[in-house]
Amino acid sequence: MAETGDTRIHIGEAEPGEPVWVQSLIMHPMETGLREDPKTGEPIPAHYIQKVKADYNGERVFEADWSTAVSKNPYLGFYLPPGEGGTLEITWEDNQGQVFSARAEVGSG
Amino acid sequence: MTSLGRSPWRRRSLLKGLGVLAIAAGGGLLRPLAGLAANFPLPRRAFEREDPDAAMEEALGTTEVLEGHVTLTAPDKAQDGAVVPLTLESDLEDVARFHVFVDKNPRPYIARIHLLGSPRPKAELRIKMDETSAVHGVAETGDGELYRGTKRIEVTISGCRD
Incomplete structure (x- = not known):
């Protein structure tokens, strides 16, 4: 079972001179x-x-900046x-003071 | 591209409770957090507003938002209001941030997204919807101009009460 704070980051293909699409997920109840x-x-x-x-x-x-109306186990693409x-580092902070962080390596474009 | 970058959905270890520890230790003792001072303050008051116009006024400083330049892609019908996927895109060159509003949610202001070094104005997220409603994706340019794309999304099962 995934636990609160488990994260996944997917880095899209790095094409020369092009922006790189990032997709991230974190397991969180979002109560x-x-x-x-x-x-x-x-x-x-x-x-x-x-x-x-x-x-x-x-x-x-x-x-x-998120309100409580972002879905459980939030996904974010940018x-x-x-x-x-x-190195890309994503940090998630919740309203109870917990901080979760994950890193991923991005290839050269 | 490195092999590390190629591996899909690479699982990362969690740093559960690190924030609590870091605060208890006076902050930043365990690991320096890059650019912490650059944080935008949370728009708490706007998130708490219950009227859609009041929420937009509080979030944007106005309810005067021009139509166009924002494409909001989402399902026409969301079976489960707890998980409604949204894609926000703009053809404007200088988008500083996106804002998301759902008129009929108990609190209509949903999210604010800052595109700092992000070169292409596109973002994806998933939101909760209480009932069938107009959803607005607003792009705010560096000059403070406001444009929106609006889509009506039909909700079968409410996603805010459970």
């Missing part, structure tokens, strides 16, 4: 805070990723600038 536990009737506290950051060779290239390749 809205509006639900109740069906057994106890107790409200389930909000637990969701509110910030995503992507750093490419140490430089911020992408950032996202482009990286063309270049020599290097």
Whole structure:
């Protein structure tokens, strides 16, 4: 079973001079805070990723601010600038202070 | 391309709880987080607004958004409102960020996406929808111009209550 915070990053083919498409997934409940536990009737506290950051060779290239209405196990696709390749690091931060991070190597275009 | 880059959906180890530890240790002790100071503040108040116009006003500073230049690709009918895939694209050259709004969600402002070094204005995500609604993808240019693409998405099963 996937656990909260498990991540996957897929880097698209790097064509010379072309942006590189990145797809990412993180396992996360994305609880809205509006639900109740069906057994106890107790409200389930909000637990969701509110910030995503992507750093490419140490430089911020992408950032996202999320509400509770982003789906469970959030997916995100975006482009990286063309270049020599290097390391992409994606960081996800949730509203309970947990930080998850993953790296992937990008080939040269 | 390196062999590492070619492997699809490469699984990464998780750093579960690292944030909690880092905060407890005074921050950044375990590993420096690049560009942390560059963080955009979260648009918390806009995310909390319950009226679609109020949410847009809070998020964008206006509800005057021109039509066009944004293509919002999504299914016409979403069987499961908990997972509605969206693709946002623009033919504008200078898109600084995208915004997503769902008029009939309990809180209509869904997400803000900053394209910092991202050279092609396209982003994909999956959202929750409470009921059938107009969905707006807004592109904000570096000059602060606002354009939108709107699509009505039919929802069979609500995705906000479960």
